[in-house]
Amino acid sequence: MKFTAVVVIAPDELEDTVIEQAQRAGATGVTILPGKGIGGETKRTFFGLTFEGAQTVLLMVVGTHLATPILKVMHDLLVDGGGGSRGIAFSIPIDHLTGIDMQQVARFEEHMRREGA
Numbered sequence: 001m002k003f004t005a006v007v008v009i010a011p012d013e014l015e016d017t018v019i020e021q022a023q024r025a026g027a028t029g030v031t032i033l034p035g036k037g038i039g040g041e042t043k044r045t046f047f048g049l050t051f052e053g054a055q056t057v058l059l060m061v062v063g064t065h066l067a068t069p070i071l072k073v074m075h076d077l078l079v080d081g082g083g084g085s086r087g088i089a090f091s092i093p094i095d096h097l098t099g100i101d102m103q104q105v106a107r108f109e110e111h112m113r114r115e116g117a
Contacts, residue, residue: 001105003094004067005059008074009035010087012054017077018087019058025073026066028107033057055087061100067091 006027010018019030035055062070074089 001109002064003061003097003100004064005061005092005094006067006070006074006089007092008058008060008078008087008089009037009055010058010078010089012056014077014086015056015058018056018074021073021077022058022060022070025070027060027062027070028104029060029101031059033059061094061097064093 006022008018008022015032019032022030033056035057036053037055060070071089071091074087078087078089079085
């Protein structure tokens, strides 16, 4: 089986929704990391203090066949109709992998059977 890493960087308030939607699309495990970023826009200030919105970085290692469905769901969640974005999602192919829980591989395969893949 081939694997792909799917990375989603989203505002903290979307963390639970991102996880829920990714799992519905087939992700069986998610690694959650706190983050903050510097974007192209000027940072907002409040009484001279810089305000940076907290972000969550979510990392999923999934079967390659699941990467596109997960990214489609993330697009619907993160991109508004006016072209704005509340986050970013991308995938990276994995050439070599070790340490993956074989029960997770079994869950990938079960998901494939249920979906008729």
